Amino acid sequence: MKDYIVIHPDDNVAVALRPRNGVPAGHKFALRKIAQNEQIIKYGYPIGHAVETIEEGQLVDHNNIATNLEGILDYSNVSLNDSIRPSYDSEVSPIKSFMGYRRDDGKVGIRNEVWVIPTVGCVNDICRQIVAKFKEKNNIPDGIDSVRFFPHKNLR
Numbered sequence: 001m002k003d004y005i006v007i008h009p010d011d012n013v014a015v016a017l018r019p020r021n022g023v024p025a026g027h028k029f030a031l032r033k034i035a036q037n038e039q040i041i042k043y044g045y046p047i048g049h050a051v052e053t054i055e056e057g058q059l060v061d062h063n064n065i066a067t068n069l070e071g072i073l074d075y076s077n078v079s080l081n082d083s084i085r086p087s088y089d090s091e092v093s094p095i096k097s098f099m100g101y102r103r104d105d106g107k108v109g110i111r112n113e114v115w116v117i118p119t120v121g122c123v124n125d126i127c128r129q130i131v132a133k134f135k136e137k138n139n140i141p142d143g144i145d146s147v148r149f150f151p152h153k154n155l156r
Contacts, residue, residue, distance in 0.1 A: 008044035
């Protein structure tokens with residue numbers, strides 16, 4: 001079994017699959033020396049920047065990485081845009097069915113769910129709180145059947 005996984009070829013961090021050199025399983029470590037203020041690349045995209053020089057093999061976590069987000073972000077006015085509709089071209093795709101269900105009135109429908117899926121374990125609690133806000137006082141928008149949280153599983 002491999003000791004770690006590199007998710008994208010452009011990444012400068014990898015994820016330990018088992019403990020290695022003080023890096024717990026499921027955590028990031030530097031694939032090479034990363035200079036202070038250099039972007040931390042995971043999934044092929046910057047996930048933050050180094051607040052200090054990070055040596056090759058060193059744990060990369062909240063102690064040596066900072067977000068690239070600035071200011072206070074307000075998500076309170078997020079609305080669903082129902083004008084976005086998938087296109088269907090019967091000449092391109094001969095499929096005339098979908099994984100839906102039949103309603104009591106004979107019409108068909110699909111389950112419309114919002115899934116909150118963190119990509120790292122350290123934001124599990126924040127994601128749990130987001131889902132709780134939706135569910136509090138039944139604050140789920142019309143047209144959405146449920147809001148679900150799928151926690152990130154640490155490999156420990």
